[in-house]
Amino acid sequence: MATEIAPAESFLPSPELRPREADLFNIDAALTEEERAVRDSVRRFVDEEVLPIIGKHYVDGTFPKHLIPKMGELGVFGANLPEEYGCAGLNNVQYGLIMQELERGDSGIRSFASVQGALVMYPIYAFGSEEQKRHWLPKMATGEVIGCFGLTEPDYGSNPAGMITVAREQADGSWVLNGAKMWITNGSQAHVSVVWAKAVPHGQTEVGDERTIRGFVVPTDTPGFRARDQKGKLSLRASDTSELILEDVRLPADAILPKSGGLKSPLMCLTQARYGISWGALGAAIACYEEAVSYSKNRVMFDKPIGAFQIQQVRLADMLTEIVKGQLVSLHLGRCKDLGTFTPQMVSLAKRNNVNIATDIAREARRLLGGNGILAEYASMRHMANLESVYTYEGTHDVHSLILGQAITGHSAFK
């Protein structure tokens, strides 16, 4: 028998499954066994596959493509869509926890999954024909087919109703698309793009208003479709962001998403994605908080760990409190989504709050880490920079303020 007691670390079954210090408030108790099981599987995937490599990808400005089939095998793409289309059939809390864990790795990884699932698979599922669903969804669930979502245009970001991309119906019922899209995640690596355009029926020349917006499933090898990566990003560096150029892109009649109609269709997709982002941002915040906690216990200054100084304790207490509040917001939202009682305004509140607190937490964590906090070896500054994109995309913080303002006062500040 050994007489020395080995330190606990040396016989950990799986160190990555350690109870998280961020769970001081015991959020786990509000989750079911299956919800925790999903969270733990993705958590471990991120610990083993993402965290060791993501810093280098971020610095190099590359998306870790080799993770796509592995994420597909795990089942994270479109995980809340039904099993009959090759998806996992999870509830929305499970889906949210997946987003949380992926973004604990990196916002770029979570963005990939959000786009694939909520912005491409979801519209095909919600607005597509049975043939479109059977053709695309199973291959997208495995990651064999990668998708992108073309809504935003260079001059129409917060105001997609003004889009100029147009789809003109031909005499034979086929379509010709012209226009340009920008800030398109996965654009250059996608096999298929869901492009939103104003549809002009055959025999008509005038382009209509936002009510004419329809979705089109565009294979990216269609002649006239081009994607070009946007260079020089200082945020979301481990993610491909592209512009799409559509020049006389000819599509068959069945390329249209038959049940799409009006701007509300893409906005429904965004509501799905924003729901996931409200969870995802918490993942980034948890990563920063845990890094800060660990650093505060190990970094000695003036002969004691910096965590023993009141100023850092206040920082950490604030971080944890905001994370817990955000978790309760997202959890309630997820339960409402499962019940069918959630509203886009609730999603706006959650996305706005959770991303905002995550940006603050990332910055405070970076500061707590002192000089080391600016290195890619640590995660906080990477998350801090990423979250500026998350703050801006999927409805900027300000736009969500106005959505809430309209809901509260009854006055629209948009028009």
Next chain:
Amino acid sequence: MKIAVCIKRVPVMEVKFAIAKDGASVDETGLKYDVNDFDLWAVEAALQLNEKNAPGEVTVISLGPDAASEQIRKALSMGADKGVLLKADKVPGDAFAVAEALAAELKAGAYDVILFGKKSIDFDNSATGAMVGELLGLPVVTGVSKLEIAGGKGTAHRAVEGGVEVLEFPLPAIVTVDEGLNKERLPSLKGIMAAKKKPLETKPAQLGGAGVTVSKMELPPERAAGRIVGEGAAAVPELVRLLQSEAKVL
């Protein structure tokens, strides 16, 4: 081929343990639990054997409280076919009491291979698998780092001091699994959903009498703070003296 895997619910070790009021058990407040990691490798081995020797069936058995069904579900979500919970509110520290209950359940199952983890990371007895083998009168191979089953017999590698021992054995047999045999798969999200629909039977554990009981638990003594004996080369003689006379490591 019918395969059984016995798994144990154990506390996740990343916590500071406290001794309960009775002085002879661990305070379970705030502990989180998972499948014993050696048992996860046993589950993985069973799934791999089953994939190679299809058609077959993998049954996961655990002795523990109701909450141990969560650990059984984890094995089911990895791909095992069905589970049995031998319910015991308190798991005895005496491996023999547990072995008798497991043997009673396993006897009826006509399994070709019964897998265990080499040991559990909580009580660390390395005894249960071997005891079950003895109770069932089956060949036992412990601490296996490589395993093949073909043509009604098994071949196993065991790491021994400075080398490898290769063993052959007829089926049915009991095999306990060591680190290094495999790396367990992650439960896929579809697997987690499928596990909900797989059969999990609960029955009372027929625990054997405990020959050994835990009478007392103690935490290791607090380590004394370190001491700085000086700086630079001038401190070396004093340091060497202390290493010889006090620490007695030189």
